[in-house]
Amino acid sequence: MSAVAFYAPLKPPEDPVPSGDRTMARALLAALDGAGLGEVHLASRLRSRDGAGDPAAQDRICGDAEREIERLSAGPRPRLWLTYHSYYKAPDLLGPRLSRHWGIPYALVEGTRASSRLQGPYARFAQAAEAACDAAQVIFYLTEYDREALERDRVPGQRIARLRPFLAAESLPPWRPPPRSDTFRLLTCAMFRAGDKLASYRALASALALVTSQAWSLTIIGDGPARAEVEALFSRFGDKVRFAGALGQEEIAARLRDSDLLVWPGVGEAFGMVYLEAQAQGCPVLAEDRRGVRDVVRDGGFLVPADDPSAYAGAIEALIADPDLRLAAGRKGRDRIAAEHLLPAARAALTAELLPLLSDRPR
Template sequence: MIAFYAPLKAPTHEVPSGDRAMARGLMAALTPFGRVAVASDLRSLDLAGDAAVQARLKGAAEAEVARLVRELPVETQLWVTYHNYYKAPDLIGPAVSAARGIPYVQVESTRAKKRLTGAWAGFAAAAEAASDAAAVIFYLTERDGETLARDRAAGQRLVHLRPFLPRAELPPASTLAEGAPMLAAGMMRAGDKMASYALIAELLGLLDGDWRLEIAGDGPARAEVEALMAPFGERVRMLGQLGAPEMSDAYRRAGLFLWPGVNEAFGMVYLEAQAAGLPVVAQDRPGVQEVMAAVQPAVASGAQGMAAAIVALRDAGLRRERGMAARAFIADRHLLGAATATLASALGVEA
């Protein structure tokens, strides 16, 4: 058995997100090696840097460690932790793994030694200690790989695991029909997500001709997003939060996928859109560009650069060429089989 833990957001969490999707995908990629079970659903997240919250979470984690040392099945052969970082450190895995004598590995961990002072100092130290304890850390982007290599513990292995979709084959392709709407998808919350929505509103104001945009997503900032899109009237359609089948339908009827990706680590929606054969218009940002089949407009070009990319994709031939290239790109390196092969090679197991 493989014990799986995601301190930021458990795979069983009720709110959809890229983190939840990636956690579920990792469980699927590990399944060929044996049964994968969620070891704990304790969420160690502290967004505010609150000492009282951190103390409470540490206490809860100590209780979970004691429980798991007693109750973890004897056939457990590996512990995998997904997304250990200073706001949501793994306070459980290293202690349980050491007590039970099982290998401990991490996926998508980040190092942040500058956080060892300040409001998250204790949590940052715990995240660093957890990273030090890992025999192997799988990193998803080259930027994360650089910081992990800088602070790597002695004897620790670092392995590049490309972001992937939890499916073995590509989904049905979009028809890229003439006049098909553009599609954007993102949670509606303050901060980076709203910055992406603001960029979209700005570039829409630069577009001429007959265009339509569908937006999938919901959240506490929905009213602000609706206000940004209000000047465009019926040309912008708000779809709300969609389940997987409805999201697949949205990809299939779209003509291109639009999302700036402000400060995104990489973005699962980019993989989903390209798998459906959609050309993507984003920005050339670290992490984001690593999962793109085509080079994206420079950040410095702002809304104008993205608008120009959209105008270029009005050419049906280019649109279809980019869509086919996107599907081939995902099939080659970003599906379940590739992820399982990488994990198997690094962990020395057979699927």
Template sequence: MTVAFYAPLKAPNHTVPSGDRTMARALMAAMQATGRAVDLASELRLYDGVGLPETQDALFAAARAETARLLATPQARTWRVWVTYHNYYKAPDLIGPAVCDALALPYVQIESTRARKRLQGPWAQFAQAAEDASDAAALIFYLTHRDAETLRRDAPAAQILRHLPPFLQQDTLPDASTLDGPMLSVGMMREGDKLSSYRLIAETLHTLPAGIDWRLDIAGDGTARHEVEALMAPFGNRVRLLGQLNSAALADLYGQASILFWPGVNEAFGLTYLEAQAAGVPVVAQNRPGVCDVVVGPQSDVDAGAQAMADHLAHLLGDQGARRAAGKAARDTVGTRHLLGHAARTIDTELRGLT
């Protein structure tokens, strides 16, 4: 059986790395692991990050042309189900429902969000299209319990909702970390939520007790690098900015990191948390929706700010036994719930019920 796969926000073969691209690739791998062929149906990006009606009008027109093109292709006759990843008000699926109607295919979504408040304002027509696409889905896999709340609230009759825990594109765990290296932060350096996390990191480091011995490596780069450099400058050579690293270099860092420290301001869930925990690296973050779906163990209360994270860091840095116990619990959970095999079995079970 061939699955038509589509990611309107960012195609799996997009040139710019991101969590969305990584997750899209992992989803394709998981479906292939079920024995199905996966066809990347379209690479058309349907994204309006600003909220301009004229941009949305142009993308509606592009989607109509792409739909007509797909329906005329021979491979469309081989599809048995259509799966769309990440339908939401800034990047609605304007293609999948129309193709499925024309070909009488089951329509499936993964990681969709509903946002009724966006039905008014600059994204109104895109928000309505995202709602219509979600309504058309026979099955929606949700990755976080926060998304599940609105999906359940607005689900049409007979729509199936299933939990698919976020997962890594690998079948086995890496070697466990030695836990004797510097702390590690991994995040793109850009304005908005990412920079807010870096500001919290700096504030937390300032709050750490004077007697704590610590070092921090930061992996990441981007347009806000100068701001991050300024935030970290007071700490001198205790903090190293390593730039953007490939997966192999990151794996090396996870293999000796003592703690992954990333507050996670408004993170959807964060694959970095899973990568670190797979290596048995304990996490210090804030207890935020999305983060709590993938981070094992109690995390810092948001209202408590930097002090709560500083207390958590000081405890783990000063107690190797606690650090190892937290890392092992995280590693065990990732091995059970957040690897490719578990995702493939979950997807396979639900797709068998539709096709």
């Protein structure tokens, strides 16, 4: 019998498509593995995401969930169920019911409420996400925006606890400044997808068109179905922009260490794992001041008003002209990541809330 059953309804941790959600799920497993809570296992690979508000898709997913509940309920009983990221497009349809069946505690990491979705095409799944939040003994929030809704609708006896977004690393290597260059090396790293990702690329291209200095270059790491659209956005800049394709984490980290600034506006980001990854390598970041993003872009970065290409361009110009400011931000950001956004801090937060839930349960 395992102690902790872990589930990620949006995307299982071993999914082949990289994303911030997958990265965070893997980081959570690494944190739980060393948190002194006992054995952790992946409870299910069922994906509950409906990206279109499609009743037929929701019917199919709910049918799959019923079959998965039947399968799991006949198996070994864990001592705690922990779900990562339940929300109105991908609610946890398993954990609340199985936890009741087994009589075990139920906890959520990044469980979110969206009362505005209780009407319309997502009503059924939004209600399921609300029910998951209601069932949880503890909900860990990753951003202040999520905390506000969770506190507002908290059920009696429920704990709302902070868990800062974190990287799956025990510590960071010594900081070193990037190598000298006559060119201001910008870097961005994100999937090529329609929607918010494409909106961020569009905002970045609009801002770069307003930068008067010519002493910059941009490397774009990523790939995906919207590649043609992203390439078209940056075609006007010629060889100043280079597409590096999809890279592994070690290569991304090396590129970040050798860059002067990560540029990513952050449209629609829950918080943005790439901001943590950049700051961990001592690379300062420039983002738009958006909810979630501002939770992780602090000492090691700069925020400008959202939807203001001229402000973004002005910030790039200012940072080109002030290498000392960039270097200071890079060091401060790295120190902040080391103190608050790595496995030791995450384990401490998880253990403080989850161990009491386990201590009263029979083994």
